[in-house]
Amino acid sequence: MNVLGRYLWMKIIILGAGKVGKTLTQYMANEDHDIIVIDQNATKVNDVVNQYDVIGVVGNGGSYDILMEANADEADLIICVTASDELNILAGLMAKRMGTKHTIARVRNPDYSKQRDFMRNQLGFSLIINPELEAANEIRRTLSFPSAVKVETFARGKVELAEFNVDESTQLNNIQLSKLNNISKANILVCAVSRDDEVIIPDGNYVIKTGDHLYITGSHRDLTRFCLDIGIITKQIKKVMIIGGGKIAFYLAKQLSVLGMRVKIIENNTEHCKVLAKKLPFITVINADGSDEEILVEEGIENIDAFLALTGLDEENLILSLYAKKMYHKKTVAKVTRMNYAGLVNSLNVDTIISPKSAIAAQIVRYVRAKVNKDDDSSVKTLYKIVNGEIEASEFVVTNKISFLGKTLNELKLKNHILVAAISRGNEMIVPKGGTTIELGDHVIIISRDEKLRTLNDIIRR
16 A cells, blocks of 8 residues: 555556446546456456546456456455356455555455355455345335435434425425424424525525525434425325346345335346246236336335336336326336436426435445555544435544544534435434534544545645
8 A cells, every 4th residue: 555645545447348347447536446357248348447547457357367457466455247147256365465455346246245254254355245245235225214305324323314395385495494383393403405406505594495405414313303384294104116127126125025015016037037036936927018108007106115226227217117107106216327318307206216326336335445545443434425415414433533532513613515414323313413522432423515525624724
């Protein structure tokens, strides 16, 4: 590793220049690391090299010679995200033996996913990532709080960050944030706002308008109370229809069934249906074309609570979700792989858009930041990118290496575009005020727009 100021920048190899690899290249390049990208497809490599300030190597990442050409013996980290689980595992093992300090592999097959602990503990992988499983987790959190567009969790679930759309049916239009407690006594904080193309970390003078997207922190109980107070009816999700029987649907159906939800999957591939029916005997699997309106009506779309479009086609997922929303007013979730589509949630009447590659990209950024910070025990513990990636929500645990222990927020000189959004202390969730102190052991959630935070000490001016 190389020292840059207080931190270390890393030599990182990214194996695979597909959609996930390209997204990771963008994220890692923005973090100022040295990046080498490997792929057998020369066109993909050239595309990444021309778009970002990185080095490209064309070849098989499972080859010793190719890994040596990419300087695997000197690398700090290799991230293996090809389409092949087997190649990702092989390349990670080879790079580890050649001298690469840390290894991350994408493993999507559910059978392999059961062996994640073995791969980490016995084979030496630093991290095993599964974008479909992460996407399923994200959808499950959203369905557990159907009033929200998206829900992220911090401090082992004690603090939630929920995104809400402001429409005319709520009592929030033209309300100043400082007057919000006149409507609701819930212990919450509006920590970010997206209005049209503008991203705002608001103060008490901000006036909420119809069309705003609010990002609010609080406990689950307080967020639920807030929804009731402002006129948003939170109807519990009991029946779910999933279009597309891929890996996300598989993971999600298992999770939702455990929560007591009734799940129906509509998949047009007969063999996929057989596999799903065998592995998930507790759900209903229908072998049919889920894009056919007659099929949807026949299978009872009017009687469900949530409609999830998880096929392999972004356009189909968006159109189906729009149909379910407009015709039947259902909670809708659409999976997309193209990030330019993810931004459409503000203009389309789709409740939630899920991007698997974004989910794991944030996971890897969190891991890398923890490794490059010399004060490892005070580094970022949880990281989410919100508002189309323009804002980061980070969780830190307060250690004795924090320079402002015991000081109030009023005493701190915070950097611009930094907000302390929530503090978890024991079993208590604290909405910070000027007199709130930062204490040892606190879990602190920080909202930042321009800063790439590696440690909690980074929030103050020096």
